[in-house]
Amino acid sequence: MHFFLRLAREWDLRFERLVRLGAVSKWYSSVGNEGVTVAAATAIEAGDALISLHRDSGAILRHYLDAGRLFPDLFPAVSQRRASQVEPRGILYRLACQMLGKANGFSAGRERSYHYSHFDEGAGIIHVGMISHLGAMIPVAAGLALAFKQRGSDRVAVNFVGEGGTSTGDFHEGLNMAAVLRVPFILIIENNGYAFSTPAREQYASQTLAERGAAYGIPGVRVDGCDVVRVHEEVARAVSRARRGEGPTLIEAVVGRMRGHSEGDDSIQLLDAAERQRHERSDPLARFERSLLEVGAATQKYLDDIAKCCAELIVETVDSAMKAPDPVPETPLGGIYAE
Ligand SMILES: Cc1ncc(C[n+]2csc(CCOP(=O)(O)OP(=O)(O)O)c2C)c(N)n1
Ligand SMILES: [Mg+2]
Structure with a gap:
């Protein structure tokens, strides 16, 4: 999990930098949400469905890639995931192309963001x-x-939603139906306290969002979303329930807001200095690294080595994707309704 927390962090940092350089027009950063997304995707397996939104790169990277195949020297024990059959550098490159609107992206350059799907059922990726x-x-x-x-x-x-998304009609319709039909569904709310510029207190009147679970007749759990191990435990428990046929679980994971709504807008200015510092201190990656050092599970050198490998891999991949061919208007349409 530590490797993927770091990889996801480097992914965002690279794109944030490209926004500042004017090379990319917009970016939704998931810095601060990785503790939820990486832990949740670690709790699922090949063949499970991942349904992601705009701050879920950690889950996508964790679900697609095999750390052992990327860095066999660092991770000699290759995971048993079927997705490990996927050539990791190739799929990471495609993901970078997707983020840059390149022809090699999953949506063939029709747009550049997380508005895409990727099905490789043979490798267990839905x-x-x-x-x-x-x-x-x-x-x-x-x-x-x-x-x-x-x-x-x-x-x-497994599906993610922001706390702002919980105020939509779709939340009620989808979760109610899932509960009534007892389908194997886990809904994870990434509650960062803001929906663009709307603070949570103007978004819903209940104390928590987890308590909504009771209204649907399903478990509702609230967890510190910056505590990677706790998130993993809760999602793993929900996944086991779902596999046993016991139906959905609603998980509210509380995270800090370490960035604005999107890079390039000024919504982070809504937070005063004290609140911003509080959110910075909640950083799930820094916290997990501290705990690994405290229990002696890692040395600082090991953490530094992982950070270097991840940064190099991301910079190399994203930079080569920047040079990839752009889509051409003549590209025949397909894959829209046809498939
Ligand atoms: C129907 C609709 N209205 C407004 C938007 C613009 N919009 C995109 S994300 C967002 C806020 C989402 O907040 P939240 O669900 O809390 O997720 P967060 O961005 O905080 O992770 C808004 C208003 C949209 N995409 N669709
Ligand atoms: Mg939010």
Whole structure:
């Protein structure tokens, strides 16, 4: 998990820098959310469905890539995930192309962001990207879970949503249906306290969002989203329940807001200095590294080596994707409704 926390961090830092250099026009940073996304994707397996939004690069990287195949010297014990059959550098390059709107991206350059899906069922990857940033994916994810149930499969669907997305009608419709049909669905709210410029107190009147679970007749759990180990435990528990046929779980993971809504807007200015410092201190990566050092599970040199490998890999991959061919308007349409 530490490797993927660091990899996801470097991914965002590289794109944030490209925004500042004017090479990329917009970026939604997931810095601060990695503790939730990496831990959640670690709790699922090949063949499970991942349904992501705009701050879920940690889950995508964790689900697609095998650390052992990327760095065999660092991770000699290759994971048993079927997705480990996927050539990691190749798929990372495609992901970078996707973020840059290049022809080699998953959506062949039709747009440049997390609005894409990637299906490679042979490798166990069922990844549905976002329609909208809000609640629109919840009914879709619940539908995927229903398909698993109807096929008699023990696979589960995991979907993320921001706390702002919980105020949409889709949240109610999707979660209620999932609960009534007892489908294997895990909905994880990444609660960073703000939806663009709207603070959580103007978003919902209940104390927590986890308590909504009771209204749907499903477990609702609140967890510190910057505590990677706790998030992993809770998602793993929810996944086990879902695989046993016991239905959905709602997990509210509370994270800090370490960035504005998107790079390039000024929404971070809404937070006063004290609040910003509090969010900075919640950094899940720094916290996990401190705990690894404290329990003697890692040395500072090891952490530094991982950081260097991750930074080099990301810079190299993103920079080569920058040079990849742009899509051409003559490209035949396909893969829209046809597939
Ligand atoms: C229907 C609709 N309205 C508004 C937007 C613009 N928008 C995109 S993300 C967002 C806020 C999302 O906040 P939250 O769900 O808390 O997620 P966060 O960005 O904080 O992770 C808004 C208003 C949109 N994409 N779709
Ligand atoms: Mg939010």
